[in-house]
Amino acid sequence: MAAGRPPPSSTALRAFATVARLGSTARAAAEVNLTQSAVSKQILALEHHLGAILFDRSPLGLRLTEAGAIYLPYAEAALEQMGRGAMRLAERAAIAQPIRLHLVAVAGERWLMERFPAFAQAHPGIDVQFTNYVSESESEEPDIEIAHGSPPWPDREAHYLFGRDVALVAAPGLLKRMGGLRRAADIQKMTLLQHFQMPTFWAEFTETHGLRGAVPAHTVRYGYYSVITRAAVAGLGVALVPRCYVAEELVSGALVNPLDLGFASATGCWLTLRPQARRRAGLDELLAWLLAEAASFDRATRTG
Template identity: 40%
Template sequence: MPRTHLPSTIGLRVVAALAQHGTASAASEALHLTQSAVSKQLKSIETLVGTPLFERTSQGLTPTEAGVIYIEQARIALGALETAAVRVAALHRAQPAILVHVLPIIGDRWFIPRFSRFAELHPEIEVEFTTYAAADTVEEADAVFRFGEGNWPGWRADYLLGRDVILVGAPHLIDRAGGINCVQDIRRFPVLEHRQTPLRWNDFAEASNLHDFAPIRITRFAYYSLVIRAAIGGQGLALVPRSLIPDEMESGQLVNPLGLGFQSRNCYWLTTQATKPVSGGLATLCEWLLHEARQTEPMEGTNTRAVGS
């Protein structure tokens, strides 16, 4: 493909940010660009691709079928560039930085807001972050935040948070529909879900004795941050780990009707390579992260799994 037909790096970042944040204003803030620049970059890439990547709605931007494909490849390309940057930077260091791969929702809602405390405690430990899911970025990382049941061959997994999943909705949505006075009332509401965790509603229905549950409408999102925002906007009920939304619960933007929820098998884990020696800096970082997680979500017993390759 001629170079003039290739998207720019900033264009790829704009597409990824729009997919994650859902609006041009939020994406521009995240990228430190003007909204005009974001719109210009999106228009340029859509012209290059020859089809819209997002549908414009009153609630924001939703990826089209073509957009889902393009966003996935954009994230892979950006991940490869991040990997290259990390490798080059490491050539000039006496002590290599710790490379951590962070899931966007954990980075945005839990890890990054706390990381300044670690940096103040341990200024001698240098940490770098990646967020795009390029395979080699994940495999070469010293620590990886993952979502699942805790089984990844060759990786040691320490439970982080997210088992306590609760049903949430905006008060105005629930009030407009006559309230939720029993679990059967949930059938009257549209629901929201993350594309990669669609079975959570089945788990919730089973835990709540909600037999033959068939919601009136399901809206799926590629990012958990969009699920949360859509729930706040009154677009439907959502299932969200309690530890990701303390501010929204405290402010009343979201409520947990009847205290409904369940303990999920799928949650967030901190993983390190089982066969790779753990440096002192990495051990310090992991110990701090797990301590912070227990402050967020106290638990009893052991929550560690080591799986052989």
């Protein structure tokens, strides 16, 4: 082989190594997914490339020549190294792909963001990209979605996180101005601060406390729990909010839960993921961590 000539193709090397093992171009053809004629042409091209005869040809089959026996282990090693290289590149590509996590803003604000640095430090090679909004033109769906709702979600794996424990909360000053709440029915004289995506909370509350058909004096709707919480702290009305999202305000006294009024909602915060997301490198570690952290958060806010 002349110096500087490019190395033989992997197809030629694979055909050569397979014929050497099987002793027949016909049997080798089926294994390497080529025609018998194509296998023969690959062998001849490799011999021309090397300037050496690799097989003795006889009616009984093909046997390696001395040159073929010398060259075979090098060809096999080259094929093995190319296979390993392709595998490493595939692994690298999988690791390089970020895990896309879509979540409602309040779950990030009140739960995930303050805890996530611990995961990032323990798993520096896992790239997680966060978003709380996916536009209609978004080309790729998130791998994991954390949202409020209730199962089932068609074609998605679902795991409950927290948020079913809903509490009635209000600022102490508001309750004082309104003469307090002596019974659940007194909520009808209050302004209700309602999340526009959780209209069922009022029905669930009234059903739980035997107030079916009751209506609040006034209702103001908001799009974010963070805004509802601030409005409640400011004394603009009472709110029905998952207890875990107002745990800090309840501990500080900025909000109170009069008469321990609340209910167990049919909806909660759930984690869902596409089945194909399971192929993402690092996803199993992230999923296990999220579920463990959510269970701890749920227990703490229920008893806290």
